[in-house]
Amino acid sequence: MNKKIPVYLLSGFLGSGKTTLLKRLIQFEKEEGRTPAVLMNEAGKVSIDSEEMDKDIPLAELLDGCICCTIQDKLESQLQQLLFNGGFDTLIIETTGVAHPVEVVDSVLSPLFADKFDFKGIITTVDALQWEKRDQLSIQALQLLREQIKFAGLILLNKTDLISENRIPYILNEIQSISSSKILLTQQAKIDQETLKQLTIKDQSGASKVRVNQELDLSVVVYTFSNKIDRAAFEEWMRDQSSYVYRMKGFIPFKDEYYPTLVQYSYGMPLFFEQDIKMTPNFVVIGENLDKVQIENGLRALEN
Numbered sequence: 001m002n003k004k005i006p007v008y009l010l011s012g013f014l015g016s017g018k019t020t021l022l023k024r025l026i027q028f029e030k031e032e033g034r035t036p037a038v039l040m041n042e043a044g045k046v047s048i049d050s051e052e053m054d055k056d057i058p059l060a061e062l063l064d065g066c067i068c069c070t071i072q073d074k075l076e077s078q079l080q081q082l083l084f085n086g087g088f089d090t091l092i093i094e095t096t097g098v099a100h101p102v103e104v105v106d107s108v109l110s111p112l113f114a115d116k117f118d119f120k121g122i123i124t125t126v127d128a129l130q131w132e133k134r135d136q137l138s139i140q141a142l143q144l145l146r147e148q149i150k151f152a153g154l155i156l157l158n159k160t161d162l163i164s165e166n167r168i169p170y171i172l173n174e175i176q177s178i179s180s181s182k183i184l185l186t187q188q189a190k191i192d193q194e195t196l197k198q199l200t201i202k203d204q205s206g207a208s209k210v211r212v213n214q215e216l217d218l219s220v221v222v223y224t225f226s227n228k229i230d231r232a233a234f235e236e237w238m239r240d241q242s243s244y245v246y247r248m249k250g251f252i253p254f255k256d257e258y259y260p261t262l263v264q265y266s267y268g269m270p271l272f273f274e275q276d277i278k279m280t281p282n283f284v285v286i287g288e289n290l291d292k293v294q295i296e297n298g299l300r301a302l303e304n
């Protein structure tokens, strides 16, 4: 009989560290001589994270939507396709930061895959700084954040470098009131393989099924730059964005750089990473109640 393929599901709000964790899990798998496959989806038509992935791992992507609602059928067919192509020992699914993890679990546990997949559980990353500022989120976004914690079999309280140490016991208390699962304090989603083995599966009943674009009025703007832009003007534009912009990421063609620079922004914190290969200059902005036209015009103005 064929051995079932272990499946890990990575959940967590926008920008909380899922991709950072994904890269670690891929590393673990490789160290054990196993080949991981990755299924990623992004709330936008272009994928920024997958461009950063190694080219030698099987990768399936679901773009333009969220695994949890609009394209659940597509998720099942992607899973079937991955199985058909084969060549991997473990599957890691990274959901979008606005996916309800339980809905994704439903697909993985579908009878279609009962003899193929061994579901290991959900790992949720929580951005410690965002948790502290969670009163700035809409009620729906906050509910989703809580559910991502509630159904996790392992919780990483990540980005602890961004908060004061004496706040940690309070935050742990707050999270423990939502979930009894193990909570790890992490920076850059640093965990070890042993901890991963403690991952458990939580009872999935009672999920509220907050759905993107139904209760959560989330919008995504994807912009492709045609010209190089001034870095200072771009930084100023970023600072001017409303607090309802949760996440921005993409490759920005700055005038002072040869190749587009990777920009990662979550909750008021921009980070810049110079690249040594040319990436397509796509930029994704995710938030609630965004004025898409204004954002596009603002970005276009930077090109002139």
Ligand SMILES: Nc1nc2c(ncn2[C@@H]2O[C@H](COP(=O)(O)OP(=O)(O)OP(=O)(O)O)[C@@H](O)[C@H]2O)c(=O)[nH]1
Pocket (backbone or CB within 6 Å): 012, 013, 014, 015, 016, 017, 018, 019, 020, 021, 049, 096, 097, 158, 159, 160, 161, 162, 186, 187, 188, 189, 247, 249, 264, 265, 266, 271
């Ligand atoms: N300061 C700090 N930054 C971190 C930490 N972990 C991750 N980051 C950074 O936070 C940003 C977002 O991390 P990602 O791993 O891309 O987050 P994500 O959850 O995959 O984001 P989405 O896919 O947009 O939902 C990146 O720039 C990371 O380098 C941490 O512990 N501390």
